[in-house]
Amino acid sequence: KNEVEQSPQNLTAQEGEFITINCSYSVGISALHWLQQHPGGGIVSLFMLSSGKKKHGRLIATINIQEKHSSLHITASHPRDSAVYICAVSGWDSNYQLIWGAGTKLIIKP
Amino acid sequence: GAVVSQHPSRVICKSGTSVKIECRSLDFQATTMFWYRQFPKQSLMLMATSNEGSKATYEQGVEKDKFLINHASLTLSTLTVTSAHPEDSSFYICSASPGRVNYGYTFGSGTRLTVV
Numbered sequence: 001k002n003e004v005e006q007s008p009q010n011l012t013a014q015e016g017e018f019i020t021i022n023c024s025y026s027v028g029i030s031a032l033h034w035l036q037q038h039p040g041g042g043i044v045s046l047f048m049l050s051s052g053k054k055k056h057g058r059l060i061a062t063i064n065i066q067e068k069h070s071s072l073h074i075t076a077s078h079p080r081d082s083a084v085y086i087c088a089v090s091g092w093d094s095n096y097q098l099i100w101g102a103g104t105k106l107i108i109k110p
Numbered sequence: 111g112a113v114v115s116q117h118p119s120r121v122i123c124k125s126g127t128s129v130k131i132e133c134r135s136l137d138f139q140a141t142t143m144f145w146y147r148q149f150p151k152q153s154l155m156l157m158a159t160s161n162e163g164s165k166a167t168y169e170q171g172v173e174k175d176k177f178l179i180n181h182a183s184l185t186l187s188t189l190t191v192t193s194a195h196p197e198d199s200s201f202y203i204c205s206a207s208p209g210r211v212n213y214g215y216t217f218g219s220g221t222r223l224t225v226v
Contacts (some may be wrong), residue, residue: 008196033214033215035217039222041201041203041218041219041220041222042219042220043154043203043205043220044217044219045214045215045216045217048214064199086153086154097144097156097159098144098156098205098215100153100154101151103153
């Protein structure tokens with residue numbers, strides 16, 4: 001079993017729909033990260049969470065430390081949101097390496 | 111916000127030659143740099159972790175003599191792919207961290223290497 005599990009693996013939705021991507025982890029973490037990888041390959045850090053909820057524009061990320069679960073929500077989805085969304089956790093080792101989920105490929109159709 | 115500049119973005123080289131990829135943190139001190147490789151339709155795979163002034167720590171299966179990492183300053187790390195072969199063709203991306211917990215990671219824009 002992977003230490004970071006994401007679901008769904010693939011998601012196709014219509015423009016305007018509310019999107020939820022889930023992430024569960026099984027290790028102790030110092031923080032959970034949501035990242036976005038565009039088709040060209042570039043990676044953008046969206047959120048870093050250690051508790052509660054964060055919001056940035058149409059993106060909302062929540063984390064439940066007790067349940068070891070996080071969700072990324074996109075409101076009023078748009079075709080430009082199409083990307084791979086990756087959940088990753090950082091531990092407490094000396095280098096704070098990221099443990100990566102497999103990613104969720106999101107396609108928003110106009 | 112924090113920015114990591116990665117160059118080149120694309121490179122095509124002949125088999126047997128060496129290619130250097132550079133990652134530079136523009137507005138923060140990158141105590142720790144992570145180098146990843148990504149093959150098509152696969153997840154990022156960590157190749158090595160480097161701390162400024164120290165030798166890099168390579169992941170299992172990554173040849174340290176082939177993928178030379180230099181992290182001589184707090185703002186610059188380089189990955190040199192030596193004696194490149196077509197199977198080294200991949201997307202390489204760096205990620206920099208100030209090395210303190212919960213200070214986040216900033217990614218370079220990636221380098222697409224094609225070895226012909």
